[in-house]
Amino acid sequence: MKLIKLLFVSSxxxxxxxxxxxxxxxxxxxxxxLSKDYYNNDEILLSSMLNGRRHxxxxxxxxxxxxxxxxxxxxxxGSPGPHCCKKKCVNVLTDRHNCGLCGKKxxxxxxxxxxxxVNPSFNRRHCGGCNVRCQVGGFCAFxxxxxx
Numbered sequence: 001m002k003l004i005k006l007l008f009v010s011s012x013x014x015x016x017x018x019x020x021x022x023x024x025x026x027x028x029x030x031x032x033x034l035s036k037d038y039y040n041n042d043e044i045l046l047s048s049m050l051n052g053r054r055h056x057x058x059x060x061x062x063x064x065x066x067x068x069x070x071x072x073x074x075x076x077x078g079s080p081g082p083h084c085c086k087k088k089c090v091n092v093l094t095d096r097h098n099c100g101l102c103g104k105k106x107x108x109x110x111x112x113x114x115x116x117x118v119n120p121s122f123n124r125r126h127c128g129g130c131n132v133r134c135q136v137g138g139f140c141a142f143x144x145x146x147x148x
Contacts, residue, residue, distance in 0.1 A: 094130070 067074045067084035074082050074089035081091030085102035092098050092115055097105050099112035106117035113120075113130035120126050120143055125133055127140035134145035141147040 065073055066087040067089050068087050071084050073079065074084050079089045081089050081095065083090055083092045083098070083102070085092070085095075085098045090098045090102075092100055092102070092112075094112050096110070096112050096117075097103075099106050099117050100115035104117075106112050107119075109121065110117040110119050111126075111130065112118075113126045118126045118130075120128050120130075120132075122140050124138070124140045124145075125131075127134050127145050128143035132145075134140050138146045
């Protein structure tokens with residue numbers, strides 16, 4: 001029984017010693033920065049927390065690029081559209097709030113198709129959505145061609 005207790009206590013001490021040795025060494029240099037031994041992938045967040053207010057003061061606010069100063073950003077890949085309206089890139093051919101021109105809003109039941117506000121519930125050229133034409137002589141009702 002004494003042998004089992006001795007093995008158990010010695011294994012606990014060994015595990016404790018290994019876990020303490022595996023912990024990162026945090027040493028602060030004279031200039032207030034932490035040593036390089038401390039920085040691991042998972043511990044960078046802790047580093048910023050330890051630096052406290054200095055971390056937040058050193059960050060500068062990034063200025064957001066707007067198209068009124070840099071219109072080229074509207075033609076970049078992934079841009080919502082090639083036109084600049086109220087500091088935002090938009091497509092005036094499809095945008096309900098800038099339909100055809102900047103600031104021209106469509107009514108709540110209208111959509112913007114090719115730069116014009118249309119009601120897709122009753123428009124034969126845009127029945128149910130943009131560029132959905134009904135057959136010649138057909139009509140559009142509730143967004144469906146020849147409904148009823």
